[in-house]
Structures are given as C-alpha cells and as structure tokens.
Amino acid sequence: MNSYAQHLTLLQTQAEAALARCGFDAMLIASGIEKYAFLDDRPYLFQTNPHFKHWLPLSSHPNSWLLVRPGHKPRVVYYQPDDYWHVPPSAPTGEWVEQVELIIISRAEDAAAHLKVPGRLAIIGEADAALDGVVPNNPPDLLNLLHYQRARKNGYELEQMRAASRRAAPAHLAARDAFLAGASEAEIHRAYLTAAGHTDRDLPYGNIVALNEHCAVLHYQYQDLQRPAESRSFLIDAGAQVNGYASDITRTWSQGGDAEFDSLLAAMEQAQLALVDEVRDGVDYRDIHLSTHRHIASILQAQGIVKMSAEALVEQGVTSIFMPHGIGHLLGLQVHDIGGFMADESGAVAPKPEGHPYLRLTRKLQAGMVVTIEPGLYFIPTLLRQLRASPAAAAVNWPLVEHLSRFGGIRIEDDVVCRAEGGPENMTRDAFSAL
Structure with a gap:
C-alpha cells in the first residue's frame, strides 16, 4: 500500500470514529x-476548504465535493x-x-443529486457552498475532533511537507x-517565483x-519596484x-560587512538553532x-543594546519590544494550521502565557506535529517610542539602536517535525x- x-x-478510520461519537x-x-469582488465580476483567488484537500491533492477545484460514509470508498464529485x-x-x-468512487459533473448544481444519502449528515464548508438540500452545518463537536487530530501528521503528509521545503529552499537562495x-x-520576488516554479497564485501565502528598514514590518505587504540606493539587509518570509x-x-541576509x-x-x-532543539515530544x-x-534578553545584553540583567529585561517586558510576535505555529494544510489553541478534543482552550497575546500555539507537542520556530529581533519605530517612554529607557544604548534600525530587523524560521x-x-x- x-x-x-x-x-x-x-x-477514513478517524472519520468513521468521529462520526459515530458525534451521532x-x-x-x-x-x-x-x-468568490467575487463587490459590484464586480472578477473573482478573488480561490482558496479550497482545508478539510477537502486533507483527503485529496486538489487545491484548485471549486464546486467539487467529497462524501465520506462508513464502509464505503470516499465519493468524489469532481466539477469539470x-x-x-x-x-x-x-x-x-x-x-x-x-482510491475513490469518482463522479464527474459539468454543472455545479448537479452535485446535489450525488450527495443526498440517508441518515444524519455532517456538512462541512462555508455557507455559500450550499446546494439544493445540501447546506453546511459544520457541527462543532465533529470539527473539534478533526482539528485536534489534524495536528499530528502521518507519513504521507510529512512527505508532502518535505517536498514543499525542497521546493522553497533553492528559491530562497535565488532571492538571496x-x-x-x-x-x-x-x-x-520574481527571482523567488521563478526558482520555486510557482506563480503568485500557487504560493501558500x-x-x-x-529590504533595509522594511525588515522591521512583521507582515510587510508590498514589493518596492525601485532599487534602493544601498541594500543593507534583506528579510524574506516565503x-x-x-x-x-x-x-x-x-x-535574513546582510551585505556590506556591518560589524x-x-x-x-x-x-x-x-539562538534559533537552540530553540529548534527544544522541540520534543511532551514539551x-x-x-x-x-x-x-x-x-x-541574553542577546540584547551581550550585544550592548540594553544594559540590564537578562531577568529584568524579561520581567519588565523589554524583550517584547524587540520580539512582539510568537515563536511560531502549527504548519500543514494551512500555513497557520488549525487547532493551535486546543487543550483537548473537546475544543477547550489552552491559554496563552500572560503578556504574550500573539502566540499562535499553546499545546503540548506530540510526535508528528510540525511547527515553525521563528525567533525575531526588530527595531520597530512605534514600539521603540514606547520603550523611550518607559523606565527602562535609561538602560538602552540609543545610538546603537538608531544604527541598527537602518537594518530593520532579523527573523529566522525553520519548519520542524516533533519526533x-x-x-x-x-x-x-x-x-x-x-x-
């Protein structure tokens, strides 16, 4: 097999058990x-339901459906x-x-005839996917079971994710x-796409x-057409x-030899490599x-950026000025994969640490989970203004901060499997x- x-x-085994538990x-x-733009006939970029592509390697197939029943092959209604x-x-x-029972349709509305089976149906999808007599109900108890289980990747899933890393790595070097x-x-950006063999439509995000000061914007969303007079630093998240x-x-890359x-x-x-090594089952x-x-905190102290003890830097929240985001998240069918806050299969929430509102994963790690480890250190003007107004301002080496601000910031991110x-x-x- x-x-x-x-x-x-x-x-199929997990779905049958979940259906039985939830009735x-x-x-x-x-x-x-x-989906179409308001008052326009231009569609947005299609994003498939992640539950659908969990079963099938089909990411660009609107108006298709999957029927899962105990004791039957999955039925795929394929819109062509x-x-x-x-x-x-x-x-x-x-x-x-x-591996499936395949039915091809040429009209979207024809799917309904192949989906109306006896019994109580769990229908997963957005409301606008509804057909005659087939209306998504998204049962929370069932979704909680499926989302909790999805965090642990099986062998097939890990193969796809390794391949996705192998596809991205040469593109990162082309961008560098x-x-x-x-x-x-x-x-x-164009060099990256060419080396990855992707278009913008294919990217997962x-x-x-x-470049330069733009590296301080965590989710910098533009791509400047003009070449900078001086390329000092480069951050690519792709x-x-x-x-x-x-x-x-x-x-994150640099050139120019700034010490x-x-x-x-x-x-x-x-530091990033040390944090990767902390990814262990049960942690x-x-x-x-x-x-x-x-x-x-240790880096800020050792580099002479802030002259305080490492303990005080953490306790007074100074480290959050320089690293305001979480260390990472679950990864898989979605870049920020579902289920990151689930304490158990019921959907109970595992809270974020106090003072850390942007962490996207609060679970204990289990074998098969894939997480990102992405520490960052940035010189963000709006947060630095807050630091200037705080009691810790006197301990900051502001000339050095001003110098380093010209480089924006640093982030290093790897995709890591817990074993x-x-x-x-x-x-x-x-x-x-x-x-």
Missing part, C-alpha cells in the same frame, strides 16, 4: 466556490465544466483516483543572490520580501506548496516561547543541506 493509500485509510451517519465536505472562458480542471489523474546583486524587492501542504521559511548587525545576526542564528510549546524571550524519540527533524535545514 502506497503512502497516499495509507493516508486515506487513516482518514452522524455520513460527512460531506465542500471544496468551496469562487465545459468552459471556453477559462481553463477547466483537467481530467482526474494521480494515485488518488483509484538577487539581493546581493542589488535587486529591488519586486525583482527579488503572500511572500514577505523586505514558502512553497506541494499537493496542498505548505512550507514556511524565513531567512554590529552581522554580530546580531550570528547571535540570532545560534509545552508555550515554554519554548518563553525560552525565546530569555534568549532575546517520538530523539531530537527533532528540521525539514528546512535538511532541504538547504541537500542543495
């Missing part, structure tokens, strides 16, 4: 529909219109086809080379391509996707986040090492 067949068998006879999953305005989905191909050659943000599974990688910034970058690299991810702040025994698997570093 190949890995995809094993994946499908596991999902349902079958589950319908909508892929979703194209006869369309001359757009390129329709190709004829179904791939290893998934032999473009930066070193003095390219603009837009030119760097919009690339963050930032991934790739394979069969619906994402990679999410960040690197203070290069020393800071080296210290962050060392509370919140503890890794708090450990990150201790690392940031049952031994250290973690660093998919990102493995992908770079293979080049």
